[in-house]
Amino acid sequence: MSDTGGLFDGVLAAGPVAESVCDGAWVQAMLDFEAALAWASAAAGVIPEAAAVDIEKRCRAEYYDIAALGAAAVRIGNPAGPLVRELTASVAPEAAAYVHLGATSQDVLDTAAMLVTARALIALRAGLHACADRLAQLAEEHAGTVQAGRSLLQQAPPVTFGLTVAGWLGGVVAALDRIDVLRGERLAVQFGGAVGTLAALGDNGIPVLRGIAFRLGLAEPVLPWHTERSRIAEIAGALGQASGAVAKIARDITLLAQTELGEVFEQGPPGSGGSSTMPHKRNPVAAVLAAGSAAQAPGLVATLLSAAAHEHQRAAGSWHAEWRPLTELLRSTGSAVEWLCIALDRLRVDPARMRANLEASGGLLLAEQVAIGLVAAAQGAVGRQEATDLVAACCLRAGPDDLAELLAADEVIGKYLDRSRIDELLDPTGYLGSTAAFIQRAVQDWRSRSAGYR
Template sequence: MAGRTHLQHALPCTFGYKCAVYLSGVLRHLEQIKEIKKRCLLVQFGGAAGTIASLGVDDTGLRVREQLAVELGLQNPDITWHVARDNVAEIINFLALVGGTLGKIALDLMIMSSNEFDEVSEPFVPHRGASSTMPQKRNPISSEVILAASKMLRSSASLGLDVMITDFERASGPWHLEWVAVPDAFVAVVGALHQTNFALGGLVVKVDSMERNLRSTKGLIVGEAVMMALAPHIGRQKAHDEVHGDCKSAIEQNRSLLQVLEESPVLTGVFNKEQLTSLCDPSQYMGRAS
């Protein structure tokens, strides 16, 4: 299929490669969860100003906090953290990162499911995504919900960071924002994950459309392949300028890149017809995507 940059054809890739890029982000998040539990899920026990003064000057207060952590299944902090809210902010921002990964997937699915692309579609459910007046519609409902959730999560992450700016040993109010940010973030990320499971679990992948779109620019998508093959013979910059001119001609004349290359003295002086045909075949310029 066509790999795209700036919404335009860039280089050929595979749909599997695209999915693997998505998966790499998800796997990173999964690896982070254990570390976040160790680093952020801390027992909170420190008294009014965090000194545990009510339990005396010996280590009684520290031992009580340690035992309380054991009973609650939380980590025992090195020191009272009432006004050091970075652990809570980290949790919310982690959820926002998950939402960002899912949001990127959702945005790609939404664009790829447009009629002009027609490369994927969400699982078909009767009347889901339909319009009250346009029966032909199959709107990408799950992707829209995921994208909205990712934006909500970024908003919650911002609130979490705001809470970190607190006053003295017991904040006068900013931490109340967590009462909204934390539950909203968990609800939003669970909803986004649920919708992603649904959308990807039955995703319709339209390989014929991917092939059609790949060929739609008549070989221009492998302009880099031609340039890189020509570079050892005439130099990289000269090769770039030559192929750039050939691509320009192909666009203006509405011809295939191969047709233009076959009339180029520079290209035909280096490559025969079979070699030029191979260079203009997107399947021959996949890198490691396959």
């Protein structure tokens, strides 16, 4: 039995990044290295140009049986060796001697990892950019939509939904920043030969290295990094950060969509968000799947970081341990971003429900403002701690609708704050501080730089 995709791929491998990290993409990236090596060697006078032409013609993934390469990989411990053998056998006899000249298997696979990552990041960045645009729009639309703030899952002083979304936007923008630094500086060619000396190329090692980097559009490293794995660690960190930004947003959406809150919901196509047993359900399924995809990242990041200790000039196992978790981390992060884009497109906001939830406590969320107002009105006669204690005592006795009355009836509070002033202090729209300014700053910051992310 065979199929075109994995059972869980539609859920946990959604979006275009998955195609960028498939087996065929890895094989093509390895072949791209071999073609670049041939042309760089020809440019340095190491091999004939005719050989480079012939080698490049055979550097197409569709010419090779990927399953057979995988099966043959067990003989030497990696798929680069079998691929080089197949490539060598497929070129003209006069070019065969020049295939893979000066390189080792790790050069092929490490450079392929950089190429696969670079290509996957193009799609990942596009998805994050789309999410940021939608978040900026939402933040502006709901800059004045008052919402209960929440601290330790309990209601806290008011915010606006626009500020909540601006916070989400900040995480996405930070992830984009990290990815751009990575793409611009840290995705580099690996080329060192057997032990990092390029001895097989004599004095031509550096020119060939430089030529490979130029042809592949990767950075030229100062020296081979075959056992110095900070580049892999930085990729892991950037992807983990992006997944974390998605996870934060997805978790907030799923919490705000709970029946008891009902402040947001997803409006997807017919059939989306349903349940196999409960006809009434309207699950925020895209946010759920974004959270599920993002949740894969911490373990994968940890695996890549734990594999960083590469002994001597070639690691026995640590290098091999990187291939699958790197692929899965790229795939799961891409899936998380894809589902977040869908969730944000489907997201609907219920301002009336937000206001109702905010007012359900009968003004308790504005207790801090009442205490501050009391201190100001008393002009030094009541200190901050005393004011807080007095207001807290009233809050403990208050029912759903009588907080204002209790505050006004208090001997000390009522002396300095009349009922009209207390009502003003219990108005959530009057205790938003710099909310509007923060939203404007976040949106303007994104829009001023977004052209550079395209």
